[in-house]
Amino acid sequence: MNRVIGHLDLDYFYAQVEEVQDPSLRGRPVLVCVFSGRTDESGVVSTANYIARNLGVRSGMPISLAKKRLAGKDGSFIRMQHEKYEAISEQIMQTTRESVDLLEQSGIDEAFFDITQKSAGDFVSAASIARDIKERILNSQLLTCSVGVAPNKVVAKIASDFTKPNGLTVVTPNQTKSFLEPLPVEKLYGVGPKTAKALSEIGVETIGQLSRQKSESLEKIFGQKLGAYLHDAANGINDEPVVESREITQLSRIITLKRNTKNPEEIYAQLSPAIEDLHSRLVANNRSFRTLSAIAILTDLSTRTKSRTLEAHTNDLETLRSLGKELLTELAFSSAREIRRAGIRVAELADIANQTSLAEYLE
DNA sequence: GTATGCTTTCGGC
DNA sequence: TTACGGCCGAAAGCATAC
Numbered sequence: 001m002n003r004v005i006g007h008l009d010l011d012y013f014y015a016q017v018e019e020v021q022d023p024s025l026r027g028r029p030v031l032v033c034v035f036s037g038r039t040d041e042s043g044v045v046s047t048a049n050y051i052a053r054n055l056g057v058r059s060g061m062p063i064s065l066a067k068k069r070l071a072g073k074d075g076s077f078i079r080m081q082h083e084k085y086e087a088i089s090e091q092i093m094q095t096t097r098e099s100v101d102l103l104e105q106s107g108i109d110e111a112f113f114d115i116t117q118k119s120a121g122d123f124v125s126a127a128s129i130a131r132d133i134k135e136r137i138l139n140s141q142l143l144t145c146s147v148g149v150a151p152n153k154v155v156a157k158i159a160s161d162f163t164k165p166n167g168l169t170v171v172t173p174n175q176t177k178s179f180l181e182p183l184p185v186e187k188l189y190g191v192g193p194k195t196a197k198a199l200s201e202i203g204v205e206t207i208g209q210l211s212r213q214k215s216e217s218l219e220k221i222f223g224q225k226l227g228a229y230l231h232d233a234a235n236g237i238n239d240e241p242v243v244e245s246r247e248i249t250q251l252s253r254i255i256t257l258k259r260n261t262k263n264p265e266e267i268y269a270q271l272s273p274a275i276e277d278l279h280s281r282l283v284a285n286n287r288s289f290r291t292l293s294a295i296a297i298l299t300d301l302s303t304r305t306k307s308r309t310l311e312a313h314t315n316d317l318e319t320l321r322s323l324g325k326e327l328l329t330e331l332a333f334s335s336a337r338e339i340r341r342a343g344i345r346v347a348e349l350a351d352i353a354n355q356t357s358l359a360e361y362l363e
Numbered sequence: 364g365t366a367t368g369c370t371t372t373c374g375g376c
Numbered sequence: 377t378t379a380c381g382g383c384c385g386a387a388a389g390c391a392t393a394c
Binding site for chain 2 (some may be wrong): 013014046059060065107108109110223291293302303304305306307308309348363
Binding site (some may be wrong): 034041 | 384386
């Protein structure tokens, strides 16, 4: 049977949630912002509604710049409340699960789903399931979303992005090749600037052009794995499964310092609560880590990291503190500029339950 | 040379 | 003219093993 895969994307999610909770925001620019606390308006725009986007506001833009773009426009700058969006996201994912065979959440506002069984492999039936999902989300939360339905994840993701906001794009197996044909290669998941540049150098700009390259020549340039993937994906072939629950692979905490500094003590003092917080989250989830990194964002906004991988997993707070401080100190000493933001990250996570004990490890 | 694992950087939201 | 978060996973870069 045809696989039938969908991708769901909640439209300008945080800002739309704010609009729902305060209807007086409708028709005005709405910006959900992260305020760093350094000055009254230092921080960036996380999400903007379409009215703000049409006035030139983008996510990641400094709040002060967004204010200029919206001069005299009655924009609303709202502090981001992550827990609030998290709770709504959870409810949406929960109800959407009822309409599909499998749901794979990716990020707070996106999910892949598999409706092969529910649609019996039929794309007409799949389209009505997708409309039903959209309607349930609209009825229960008053939120719009954009959905793509296609034969696989790669095409479904491109399809959900194709028409938005409030879009539904269905790409049948027969339509897949011509749907992909004119699109730039960057639309393909896994094609970053590096790969795009390499492709451009062999005269490949569109997915159609990519699809006509020999698999062997792509494998020669990009390696077996990426080369084969690119060839398949450009030809509308991709058999990555929808996986119900993805394990978290890393956790991090990052803060903006009160002022720029290179002093490790001053940085550590401010980062300390974030380290404790990261530790509680590890413990709460019964997870341990094997790799620890310190992160520094310098005054020119460039990023430096320093990592260390341990011989065995641990979730010991003292290790986190002392090793974190050590890595941070190394970063501070090796850095040419002062540090603006600092953070800590743990990776190579494992379940405490499955963790090799010291005794087993020594055997 | 290729595969693998670790470190660092990139990029999306 | 500049302005500037907090996460996450993936990509890229690099070292080492075979």
